[in-house]
Amino acid sequence: MSAVVIEDLHRDYAEVHAVRGVSLAIEPGELYGLVGPDGAGKSTTIGCLAGLMHPTSGSVRILGEDPMGRRSTAREHLGLMPQEYSLYGDLTIAENLWFFGQLFGLKKKVFMERRERLLGITRLGRFEDRRADALSGGMYKKLALSCALLHQPQVLLLDEPTNGVDPVSRRELWALIYEFVADGMAVLLSTPYMDEASRCHRVGLMHEGHIIAEGAPGDLTDGLEHEVAEVIGGDRATLHGFLEGRDELVAASPAGERLRVIIKPGGSATLDAALAPLGASLRRVPPDFEDLFLARVAA
Amino acid sequence: MRSLTRIWALAAKEVRHVLRDPRSLYLALGMPVVMLLLFGYGVSFDLDGLPLAFVDLDQSQTSRELRQRFTSGPEFVDGGLIDEDEAEGRLVSGRAMAVIVIEHGFERHLRRGEDAHLQVLIDGSDNNGATQTRAKTEMMGRIFGFQAATRVVSASGSAIEARTWTRFNPESRSAVFLVPGITAYVLAIVAVLLTALTVAREWERGSMAQLFATPVGRLEIVIGKLIPYMVVGTLAVLLVLGVGMWVFDMPFRGSPLALAVLSVLFLAGMLGQGLFISVLTRNQMVATQAATMSSMLPSMLLSGFVFPIENMPQVLQYITVVVPARYFVEGLRGVLLRGNGLEELWPNALALLAFALLMMVLSTARFRRTIA
Numbered sequence: 001m002s003a004v005v006i007e008d009l010h011r012d013y014a015e016v017h018a019v020r021g022v023s024l025a026i027e028p029g030e031l032y033g034l035v036g037p038d039g040a041g042k043s044t045t046i047g048c049l050a051g052l053m054h055p056t057s058g059s060v061r062i063l064g065e066d067p068m069g070r071r072s073t074a075r076e077h078l079g080l081m082p083q084e085y086s087l088y089g090d091l092t093i094a095e096n097l098w099f100f101g102q103l104f105g106l107k108k109k110v111f112m113e114r115r116e117r118l119l120g121i122t123r124l125g126r127f128e129d130r131r132a133d134a135l136s137g138g139m140y141k142k143l144a145l146s147c148a149l150l151h152q153p154q155v156l157l158l159d160e161p162t163n164g165v166d167p168v169s170r171r172e173l174w175a176l177i178y179e180f181v182a183d184g185m186a187v188l189l190s191t192p193y194m195d196e197a198s199r200c201h202r203v204g205l206m207h208e209g210h211i212i213a214e215g216a217p218g219d220l221t222d223g224l225e226h227e228v229a230e231v232i233g234g235d236r237a238t239l240h241g242f243l244e245g246r247d248e249l250v251a252a253s254p255a256g257e258r259l260r261v262i263i264k265p266g267g268s269a270t271l272d273a274a275l276a277p278l279g280a281s282l283r284r285v286p287p288d289f290e291d292l293f294l295a296r297v298a299a
Numbered sequence: 300m301r302s303l304t305r306i307w308a309l310a311a312k313e314v315r316h317v318l319r320d321p322r323s324l325y326l327a328l329g330m331p332v333v334m335l336l337l338f339g340y341g342v343s344f345d346l347d348g349l350p351l352a353f354v355d356l357d358q359s360q361t362s363r364e365l366r367q368r369f370t371s372g373p374e375f376v377d378g379g380l381i382d383e384d385e386a387e388g389r390l391v392s393g394r395a396m397a398v399i400v401i402e403h404g405f406e407r408h409l410r411r412g413e414d415a416h417l418q419v420l421i422d423g424s425d426n427n428g429a430t431q432t433r434a435k436t437e438m439m440g441r442i443f444g445f446q447a448a449t450r451v452v453s454a455s456g457s458a459i460e461a462r463t464w465t466r467f468n469p470e471s472r473s474a475v476f477l478v479p480g481i482t483a484y485v486l487a488i489v490a491v492l493l494t495a496l497t498v499a500r501e502w503e504r505g506s507m508a509q510l511f512a513t514p515v516g517r518l519e520i521v522i523g524k525l526i527p528y529m530v531v532g533t534l535a536v537l538l539v540l541g542v543g544m545w546v547f548d549m550p551f552r553g554s555p556l557a558l559a560v561l562s563v564l565f566l567a568g569m570l571g572q573g574l575f576i577s578v579l580t581r582n583q584m585v586a587t588q589a590a591t592m593s594s595m596l597p598s599m600l601l602s603g604f605v606f607p608i609e610n611m612p613q614v615l616q617y618i619t620v621v622v623p624a625r626y627f628v629e630g631l632r633g634v635l636l637r638g639n640g641l642e643e644l645w646p647n648a649l650a651l652l653a654f655a656l657l658m659m660v661l662s663t664a665r666f667r668r669t670i671a
Binding site: 047050051052053054073075076078079080082084085086087088089090091095098099100102103104105147157 | 304305504669
């Protein structure tokens with residue numbers, strides 16, 4: 001049985017259609033990344049999964065149960081790390097952990113073991129008497145993740161866990177997530193950072209309430225029929241004006257010294273020929289997730 | 300069992316919030332005492348040294364005796380004899396609270412056992428003072444007339460003595476009458492405010508989403524939040540009554556058990572009202588406004604604290620039936636002044652219990668587990 005199943009989920013706020021027909025399934029031990037820009041509908045999808053919002057239509061299931069159901073035990077097996085600050089800022093690290101441990105009814109011995117383990121991995125042990133609102137962004141996120149992991153949920157929902165986190169803490173967060181995924185936890189994680197997609201087992205690219213592409217990160221970029229290239233040589237300003245009007249292009253963006261272009265399928269030969277008089281040429285590069293996203297959004 | 304663990308965890312967390320930021324404790328314990336002192340010393344309905352002027356048209360032995368009798372107590376001081384046409388001016392300038400006009404033939408009429416007339420002009424701009432002055436002068440006039448009449452009739456001279464006797468508050472001191480009212484009034488405000496802020500705070504800082512993603516139930520949240528503030532509220536009750544007894548010589552004649560039952564039920568109702576407001580508004584600003592208005596006005600105006608319920612228009616009297624402070628004020632006066640116990644006050648306890656339950660049911664029912 002899939003740990004998480006979403007079928008044709010729709011969710012509207014007054015005038016806004018935030019989620020418009022999302023379907024996906026996540027298996028135990030799988031790390032699924034919901035990748036997309038702000039406003040794509042990621043948080044709404046997670047909110048529906050966590051039982052914090054009613055879907056407008058469609059269904060969500062956690063371990064086969066409706067998280068909104070009256071007799072549902074889904075919440076017992078669910079861990080949530082919301083995007084916003086949602087721990088108690090005036091309580092210390094130790095007190096926040098204790099509180100959530102109690103809410104999930106952990107026995108003292110079990111609680112102490114898990115607490116030590118989590119404080120160890122996150123290296124928060126030294127600060128356990130520090131108030132949560134006195135923590136740096138990265139430390140706070142590590143604490144929030146620890147609170148969500150205390151009861152070792154079978155399904156973990158992480159809403160932009162790495163947002164505003166420094167690279168070192170970010171690596172620690174990922175290490176912590178991997179450790180639990182390896183134990184069989186199903187994780188749904190949202191992120192606006194395209195470069196983080198490659199860290200997931202499977203990715204859903206989300207845009208304007210739809211999943212516009214889904215698959216293993218490598219397969220997705222390999223399967224891109226568009227070509228990605230860097231423009232070498234030529235005068236930058238001239239090239240800009242020239243590329244502006246070309247139909248072959250999906251997008252052009254500066255990448256260091258050079259311009260990086262995404263070319264529609266089969267358009268590279270004509271573009272290359274057209275660039276030659278300007279003293280420039282194309283050099284193919286492997287597409288990354290940002291290219292994939294831009295190409296898919298343009299389609 | 301796990302439910303108890305969760306309630307306990309919520310209560311303990313709430314206690315930590317309160318201790319981390321003791322401002323709410325100052326509010327809960329300081330405000331009642333300050334208000335009690337302000338009201339107790341500042342507000343007095345007692346008549347004290349009001350100037351009384353006399354127009355003596357009778358110029359008799361009896362009229363002089365009457366004047367002397369009126370001003371011998373602490374309520375009135377003699378404002379002097381004036382002419383009839385000065386009376387209006389005295390009242391307008393505020394130099395007299397009332398003018399007593401003793402008509403021609405006052406003594407003669409009394410002697411003959413006929414109706415003797417006194418005219419009393421009262422400055423009605425101070426409503427309370429005017430009412431009390433009227434009552435007092437009427438009473439004194441009647442006693443005087445009665446005594447004068449009996450003296451004439453019975454030659455033995457053993458005049459019947461007329462005496463009024465105010466039970467339960469013999470000196471008719473305002474403070475004694477006010478303390479139960481103030482207690483209910485400040486407790487209502489403090490209790491409603493305390494809980495009105497706590498749920499709204501969870502919404503504002505985003506912790507509600509985190510809480511809702513756990514197995515914790517709505518009723519568990521409601522109870523977990525009530526318990527600590529129940530303790531704080533009980534402390535406030537003890538503090539206010541203690542100060543009332545110590546500073547204002549408030550008596551305590553009735554059953555401590557009745558006092559405890561009434562206080563706990565009243566607190567539960569008020570805390571529940573705060574929770575209900577908090578659940579509805581989800582916003583500390585709005586919750587504060589709603590809490591203050593909804594607790595202050597009814598407990599001040601419709602509880603019988605300041606204005607006797609029997610004197611209210613019929614419609615308002617019906618409205619007071621759903622004001623919990625009414626039952627608490629009545630109950631407190633019963634326990635403290637009249638020496639009542641639960642035998643007399645069980646209807647009040649029942650009314651308070653009904654309100655408390657209603658508030659808890661409403662808060663739980665309107666508590667949406669969704670964030671949008």
